[in-house]
Amino acid sequence: MPPMPEQTPLPLPDDNGPQPPRAGQPETAEHAAAASAPVDGEHAHLPVPVSAPIGRSGKAPLWARLMHRLVDPWVNLDIEPEAPGAMIDNRPVCYVLEDYGLSNALILDRACHAAGLPSPLQPIPGDPIRRKRAYLALSRRSSPTLIPEAGSAKTHSDSLARLLQAHRNNLALDVQLVPVSIFVGRAPDKQSGWFAVLFSENWALVGRFRRLLAILLNGRNTIVRFSPPVSVRDTVAEQLPPERTVRKLSRVLRTHFHRIRESVIGPDLSTRRLLVDQVLAAESVKQAIADQARRDNTKPEDAWKKAHAMAWEIAADYSNPVVRSASFLLSHVWNRIYAGVLVHHLDKFKDAAPGHEIVYVPSHRSHMDYLLLSYLLYERGIVPPHIFAGINLNLPVVGTLLRKGGAFFARRSFRGNPLYSAVFSEYMAQLVAGGYSIEYFVEGGRSRTGRLLPPKGGVISMTVRAYLRQPRKPVLFQPVYIGYEKLMEGKSYLDELSGRPKQKESIWGLLWNIPKVLRSNFGQVVVNFGEPIELNAVLAEHAPEWDGTPLPDEEKPRWLSDTVDALAQTINVRVNAAADVNPINLLALALLSTPKHAMAEGDLIAQIELSKALLKELPYSDRVTVSPHSPERIIAHGLDINVLRRISHPLGDVLDVVDEDTAVLLSYYRNNVLHLFTAASWIACCFQNNRRMSRQRLVGLGVQLYPFLQAELFLPWTPEQFSARIERTIDVFIQARLLEQVGDDDGGILARNAGQTDEVFRLRAIGHSLQQAFERYYIAISVLVKNGPGTLGSAELESLCQQAAQRLSLLYAPAAPEFFDRTLFRGFIQKLRELKLVWPDENSKLLFDERLDAWARDAKIILGRELRHTIERVSPEAARPQDTAPEPSE
Numbered sequence: 001m002p003p004m005p006e007q008t009p010l011p012l013p014d015d016n017g018p019q020p021p022r023a024g025q026p027e028t029a030e031h032a033a034a035a036s037a038p039v040d041g042e043h044a045h046l047p048v049p050v051s052a053p054i055g056r057s058g059k060a061p062l063w064a065r066l067m068h069r070l071v072d073p074w075v076n077l078d079i080e081p082e083a084p085g086a087m088i089d090n091r092p093v094c095y096v097l098e099d100y101g102l103s104n105a106l107i108l109d110r111a112c113h114a115a116g117l118p119s120p121l122q123p124i125p126g127d128p129i130r131r132k133r134a135y136l137a138l139s140r141r142s143s144p145t146l147i148p149e150a151g152s153a154k155t156h157s158d159s160l161a162r163l164l165q166a167h168r169n170n171l172a173l174d175v176q177l178v179p180v181s182i183f184v185g186r187a188p189d190k191q192s193g194w195f196a197v198l199f200s201e202n203w204a205l206v207g208r209f210r211r212l213l214a215i216l217l218n219g220r221n222t223i224v225r226f227s228p229p230v231s232v233r234d235t236v237a238e239q240l241p242p243e244r245t246v247r248k249l250s251r252v253l254r255t256h257f258h259r260i261r262e263s264v265i266g267p268d269l270s271t272r273r274l275l276v277d278q279v280l281a282a283e284s285v286k287q288a289i290a291d292q293a294r295r296d297n298t299k300p301e302d303a304w305k306k307a308h309a310m311a312w313e314i315a316a317d318y319s320n321p322v323v324r325s326a327s328f329l330l331s332h333v334w335n336r337i338y339a340g341v342l343v344h345h346l347d348k349f350k351d352a353a354p355g356h357e358i359v360y361v362p363s364h365r366s367h368m369d370y371l372l373l374s375y376l377l378y379e380r381g382i383v384p385p386h387i388f389a390g391i392n393l394n395l396p397v398v399g400t401l402l403r404k405g406g407a408f409f410a411r412r413s414f415r416g417n418p419l420y421s422a423v424f425s426e427y428m429a430q431l432v433a434g435g436y437s438i439e440y441f442v443e444g445g446r447s448r449t450g451r452l453l454p455p456k457g458g459v460i461s462m463t464v465r466a467y468l469r470q471p472r473k474p475v476l477f478q479p480v481y482i483g484y485e486k487l488m489e490g491k492s493y494l495d496e497l498s499g500r501p502k503q504k505e506s507i508w509g510l511l512w513n514i515p516k517v518l519r520s521n522f523g524q525v526v527v528n529f530g531e532p533i534e535l536n537a538v539l540a541e542h543a544p545e546w547d548g549t550p551l552p553d554e555e556k557p558r559w560l561s562d563t564v565d566a567l568a569q570t571i572n573v574r575v576n577a578a579a580d581v582n583p584i585n586l587l588a589l590a591l592l593s594t595p596k597h598a599m600a601e602g603d604l605i606a607q608i609e610l611s612k613a614l615l616k617e618l619p620y621s622d623r624v625t626v627s628p629h630s631p632e633r634i635i636a637h638g639l640d641i642n643v644l645r646r647i648s649h650p651l652g653d654v655l656d657v658v659d660e661d662t663a664v665l666l667s668y669y670r671n672n673v674l675h676l677f678t679a680a681s682w683i684a685c686c687f688q689n690n691r692r693m694s695r696q697r698l699v700g701l702g703v704q705l706y707p708f709l710q711a712e713l714f715l716p717w718t719p720e721q722f723s724a725r726i727e728r729t730i731d732v733f734i735q736a737r738l739l740e741q742v743g744d745d746d747g748g749i750l751a752r753n754a755g756q757t758d759e760v761f762r763l764r765a766i767g768h769s770l771q772q773a774f775e776r777y778y779i780a781i782s783v784l785v786k787n788g789p790g791t792l793g794s795a796e797l798e799s800l801c802q803q804a805a806q807r808l809s810l811l812y813a814p815a816a817p818e819f820f821d822r823t824l825f826r827g828f829i830q831k832l833r834e835l836k837l838v839w840p841d842e843n844s845k846l847l848f849d850e851r852l853d854a855w856a857r858d859a860k861i862i863l864g865r866e867l868r869h870t871i872e873r874v875s876p877e878a879a880r881p882q883d884t885a886p887e888p889s890e
Contacts (some may be wrong), residue, residue, distance in 0.1 A: 024351075128167075481579050
């Protein structure tokens with residue numbers, strides 16, 4: 001053990017001196033001075049023999065001796081420091097415990113006997129505290145149940161008050177207070193049994209039964225730490241009023257116990273206990289409570305209780321024992337259902353993280369996202385974040401476990417509930433100000449199509465405003481990409497994509513599915529840490545007028561909305577830039593490009609090789625990872641996890657998708673990595689129905705279309721950068737003999753091979769992934785042109801486009817699930833408005849000019865004649881009111 005500095009008595013602060021620091025807040029110099037008893041000590045371990053007689057300094061009462069016979073076999077003590085008697089002189093001793101409890105009294109008595117100290121179960125001479133024993137305990141504050149106006153719960157010990165008064169009455173009395181900290185099962189190591197971890201020492205108050213289990217399971221790892229004594233006589237000699245003296249002494253003792261406990265088991269991360277009071281004490285929440293009372297025409301006490309219930313519903317209740325126990329359990333689960341969990345770029349995150357408040361912003365595709373990220377961080381020595389979760393997950397038992405793991409819950413909508421909005425916003429602000437790491441999903445919900453969903457700015461805005469209010473610690477947003485080879489929710493996603501309503505989560509549904517999940521093989525999971533985003537850098541770019549001065553709660557600067565929007569977009573861009581290309585992604589890209597989702601084995605191998613070559617020759621970013629396996633190994637893996645089946649044939653085996661449901665799910669995994677092939681898919685699409693095309697025209701049209709692709713796929717390039725990427729991709733295509741250039745100048749003609757060669761087949765497969773995006777764009781333009789300017793509003797256009805896409809998917813082979821996703825049509829229409837290609841009139845109907853006709857003409861380059869004709873034929877017209885004849889006059 002490392003040597004300890006010399007121990008010194010606890011100094012007493014002024015009555016208005018520092019309070020114990022809250023968890024997550026930096027400790028000030030005042031706090032350090034208020035509790036200068038050393039946190040670390042000479043950690044010598046003094047095991048106490050079970051058979052040792054009790055009470056050398058006075059025989060323990062009969063009841064205590066009987067209880068010792070029951071408890072002693074289960075307890076082994078480590079006493080710190082090695083010789084606590086050296087700190088104590090011949091004056092009477094009164095021991096101070098953090099809280100009452102029979103087990104604490106017995107453990108203290110045994111430790112005192114082993115150290116040769118007076119027994120705490122014998123009274124102090126004269127029994128000044130009138131307890132027939134020589135110890136007292138501080139009354140620890142429980143969860144708040146009183147409204148602020150009604151005062152606060154008593155926070156000092158009556159025995160301590162009586163001891164102080166006895167010293168005023170008897171000038172010859174001089175008792176020394178010896179603080180003693182007891183920990184039954186300190187923070188466990190990785191070799192501890194998971195059940196024992198549940199009952200290890202933590203910050204929560206526990207009942208008798210739980211304490212009994214803790215002793216039975218962890219009593220052999222009990223620490224008793226004695227601290228230097230405090231002179232009661234010196235405290236009374238300050239001649240402060242009695243009430244002020246007891247408050248002052250209680251406060252310094254609490255601060256001391258807080259520091260000792262934090263040093264032994266780590267900081268208190270229970271936001272429920274520590275943050276609810278702070279939330280309800282905030283001025284913004286107090287005002288919201290007053291407003292609620294006026295609206296409800298009720299007493300302020302009733303509105304306060306409502307706010308307290310809301311805060312209690314929201315707040316996390318982090319528990320290290322529960323998290324440690326969950327890590328044991330999840331280790332077995334991951335090993336059973338996954339072929340492996342890989343993590344990339346974590347070292348880069350660790351380099352960037354120190355000194356920052358961390359906000360994890362992962363992609364959201366499965367409920368496993370919550371567990372995976374927290375588990376991986378915890379296993380690598382990083383404190384798990386507090387997780388923003390929907391209230392739908394606050395199920396019986398499950399909700400409690402999630403809350404103990406750091407989840408805090410939010411209702412789906414705050415609209416029409418200003419009190420809830422104020423409470424939740426303040427809770428977020430306290431997390432940010434307190435330095436807690438946070439995790440939330442900017443997409444709002446899980447993606448059902450495999451693409452990133454448009455980001456929602458609400459929770460980002462709360463984070464930014466909390467930082468602007470108290471810019472203590474710089475904020476770092478950490479994008480995280482989580483990629484799966486097989487989703488647990490695959491079946492439910494299929495049902496939702498086919499039009500069935502989303503099933504409400506229930507504890508019974510969860511329990512029913514556990515055996516099935518544990519028998520399944522879900523392949524491999526990859527967690528990639530993207531390039532972090534510093535909030536200060538975003539503010540410097542979008543809010544240069546902000547000078548770092550804290551902003552009041554009610555102030556909402558004009559630049560805030562644009563800053564939040566830019567930050568949300570950047571998060572999604574950097575999540576996509578950390579994508580992982582796994583074997584199922586590669587199989588989906590190849591097989592879904594064919595009408596029957598089947599390929600000869602040689603063709604499938606060649607297509608996988610081409611996809612990997614494009615990713616290598618045209619790297620998307622330095623954070624993208626690609627499966628290192630050979631095409632043959634990738635195919636074998638697809639067969640292993642029942643995505644593919646092999647059909648033997650004398651002329652060569654054929655590989656196809658197991659069934660149509662699997663094909664729809666494969667479109668999900670294709671969409672995970674669609675953005676990585678944008679330039680290649682664009683070029684390939686242009687040669688689906690054209691054998692020749694000028695290079696200049698190919699690049700020009702790509703740049704013209706790029707804003708729509710960028711908005712839909714969260715691409716990172718400027719138009720100029722995308723133009724350069726198309727040029728480089730053309731060169732790669734020429735090198736791979738997928739295209740050839742006719743002519744020597746840069747603006748020459750590009751041509752593909754004639755006929756049905758292997759190169760044409762591969763080119764068609766590459767272009768297929770983006771083909772349906774261009775079809776959707778043409779549907780929207782066709783519906784607009786067919787109905788004419790000034791006829792449709794944005795919502796009407798969305799609805800008609802969705803109907804046309806649904807009908808098109810019925811007439812042809814089943815399309816990808818997102819083909820008629822209304823959200824994608826909404827994004828396209830919004831981008832048309834941003835580019836001023838359409839604009840609203842005074843009645844909010846969309847107007848357009850001849851430029852839209854030019855867009856329709858350009859579609860001929862990408863879409864075949866038959867498909868264009870079909871789209872125009874199925875594009876609906878808005879219902880028009882029929883002319884009515886005037887009513888006859890009387």
